[in-house]
Amino acid sequence: MPVVVLAGGVGGAKLAHGLQQVLPPGDLTVIVNVGDDLELHGLAVMPDHDTVVYTLAGLADPVQGWGLAGETYAAAGMLARYGQPTWFRLGDQDLATHVVRTVRLRAGERLTTVCLTLQAALGLAGPVLPMSDDPVRTRVRTDEGWLDFQDYFVRLHQAPEVREVRFDGATAATAAPEVITALGAAEVIVIAPSNPIVSIEPILAVPGIRAAMQAARQRGVPVVAVSPIVGGRALKGPADRMLRSLGSEASALGVATRYVGLVDGFVIDETDHALGPSVAALGLRVLVTDTIMADDAARARVARATLRFAASQRTA
Amino acid sequence: MPVVVLAGGVGGAKLAHGLQQVLPPGDLTVIVNVGDDLELHGLAVMPDHDTVVYTLAGLADPVQGWGLAGETYAAAGMLARYGQPTWFRLGDQDLATHVVRTVRLRAGERLTTVCLTLQAALGLAGPVLPMSDDPVRTRVRTDEGWLDFQDYFVRLHQAPEVREVRFDGATAATAAPEVITALGAAEVIVIAPSNPIVSIEPILAVPGIRAAMQAARQRGVPVVAVSPIVGGRALKGPADRMLRSLGSEASALGVATRYVGLVDGFVIDETDHALGPSVAALGLRVLVTDTIMADDAARARVARATLRFAASQRTA
Numbered sequence: 001m002p003v004v005v006l007a008g009g010v011g012g013a014k015l016a017h018g019l020q021q022v023l024p025p026g027d028l029t030v031i032v033n034v035g036d037d038l039e040l041h042g043l044a045v046m047p048d049h050d051t052v053v054y055t056l057a058g059l060a061d062p063v064q065g066w067g068l069a070g071e072t073y074a075a076a077g078m079l080a081r082y083g084q085p086t087w088f089r090l091g092d093q094d095l096a097t098h099v100v101r102t103v104r105l106r107a108g109e110r111l112t113t114v115c116l117t118l119q120a121a122l123g124l125a126g127p128v129l130p131m132s133d134d135p136v137r138t139r140v141r142t143d144e145g146w147l148d149f150q151d152y153f154v155r156l157h158q159a160p161e162v163r164e165v166r167f168d169g170a171t172a173a174t175a176a177p178e179v180i181t182a183l184g185a186a187e188v189i190v191i192a193p194s195n196p197i198v199s200i201e202p203i204l205a206v207p208g209i210r211a212a213m214q215a216a217r218q219r220g221v222p223v224v225a226v227s228p229i230v231g232g233r234a235l236k237g238p239a240d241r242m243l244r245s246l247g248s249e250a251s252a253l254g255v256a257t258r259y260v261g262l263v264d265g266f267v268i269d270e271t272d273h274a275l276g277p278s279v280a281a282l283g284l285r286v287l288v289t290d291t292i293m294a295d296d297a298a299r300a301r302v303a304r305a306t307l308r309f310a311a312s313q314r315t316a
Numbered sequence: 317m318p319v320v321v322l323a324g325g326v327g328g329a330k331l332a333h334g335l336q337q338v339l340p341p342g343d344l345t346v347i348v349n350v351g352d353d354l355e356l357h358g359l360a361v362m363p364d365h366d367t368v369v370y371t372l373a374g375l376a377d378p379v380q381g382w383g384l385a386g387e388t389y390a391a392a393g394m395l396a397r398y399g400q401p402t403w404f405r406l407g408d409q410d411l412a413t414h415v416v417r418t419v420r421l422r423a424g425e426r427l428t429t430v431c432l433t434l435q436a437a438l439g440l441a442g443p444v445l446p447m448s449d450d451p452v453r454t455r456v457r458t459d460e461g462w463l464d465f466q467d468y469f470v471r472l473h474q475a476p477e478v479r480e481v482r483f484d485g486a487t488a489a490t491a492a493p494e495v496i497t498a499l500g501a502a503e504v505i506v507i508a509p510s511n512p513i514v515s516i517e518p519i520l521a522v523p524g525i526r527a528a529m530q531a532a533r534q535r536g537v538p539v540v541a542v543s544p545i546v547g548g549r550a551l552k553g554p555a556d557r558m559l560r561s562l563g564s565e566a567s568a569l570g571v572a573t574r575y576v577g578l579v580d581g582f583v584i585d586e587t588d589h590a591l592g593p594s595v596a597a598l599g600l601r602v603l604v605t606d607t608i609m610a611d612d613a614a615r616a617r618v619a620r621a622t623l624r625f626a627a628s629q630r631t632a
Binding site: 041042043071072074075076077078079081082083084091092093094095096097099100102103106118121122 | 357358359387388390391392393394395397398399400407408409410411412413415416418419422434437438
């Protein structure tokens, strides 16, 4: 059963990994945010893509959730010696990924083709598709003015409040054809527990993707989202603060509100069971379950529950 | 006293390091071969330049003579995983050098400027100048046809016999202005114990460099060379076999013969003292001394002996 999941970084990677565990090989397609991408030391760096790919390849650092297990930082030390910016620290193995990606992009290959080639080399069974081959760059307005996303996220440790978000290049971008094809073939579409504002909405901002999801729903394909907010707090990253500073409620309900018209069902954590009626009042079906993905088994459990929930909607 | 040394990789780096030890800071200028350079994984790799720079910076691996002390190879393992060619293995710290160099070159900086910037970051007191900002690529003809130099040198471990050598791009290249200025200001010029055929002759093949050396000699500047062949064998690399297959004698005398008209004096090892009269018969003054540079003190000793030898010629 072809399942498509929209994902950002760590949270998205975990659910994607759970889905990979419970689906037959090849049934999972991930559409990944590229709004966080950046050029660093002349290299094309794709934090969300690489987090998902390393996780699905079983190579991710199990503690921090991003980067590679057993990573070393010898090159980073030398880059610092050369006076290169050090706020975004690249591991040695990770650096190889960026080097190979960059040389292929410079040779004129499409971003999607490059990503699929790297994924195949790491043994992935299903594709992790950049939402677009075109550059889309998330920028956030803070009291210090407009900042590149990673400038805010990594360099400033998400300290400033976000007043406004924009996705430079999104309206001019074209969805990767593989993305539209995957959404057209999907029997279930899942929005991962990623930051709705800066992980999921950049994907939706690319013309054609939201429409392809609507078309899928009209064909009866269930679209379900998993809340990245549990007990009013983001499991990782600044989603809770961003929701608040951008006028949403910092809760699963706040996230659900942003997804009205896009999804049929919404998965919230047991901690938030009291929010169930309010989410339902938005016109969404609700699944209350343990959404904490602390280990591989928990990832598989959440994936299985989400797929069952989606299936129950289709047959409804 | 401004001293200019022409150098290839390991042997040249050792003598340059000796000269750096015995000269006041800033008096040493190295003109380095770039004919061995290559592009690897989209990165600009400069083996001879980096060997000299790492050595002068005190960072070189003391055992192998090239690369960095304490180097690790995590990125190389990942590059292999991605199916990248592995015959030229880049260390993690070394990779950082190539990344920084490449991003600066792509930004349009001159090769010389880029190199000087990297050297300054590593604390070098005197410049290591690429012979030209233009690409010059040494190629060797073997029974397998024409090969890129590193293809022959690293990938094939110098196994094939070299039948012919050429320096692609040399005649169209322009000597870096800093090179001509340094030769114009030199009070001593030293040709390091590097492979004459593929380390020194590519430098001499760039229009203007040989003429600047002749002009210096006419001003009374002594030009001396140190033999890279001791007891009929190259201290490192395939210089002995190359000399033989290209019709020279594989000896200090064979090297001296190639430098007739270019140098006034020639330094040979004590092992080769019997060759002294034959070298003198070429019209060269001869210094017989212990040229083996096994440690830092030996490098300084050879440097001091070479400078004294050069000075004795000037006052003669």
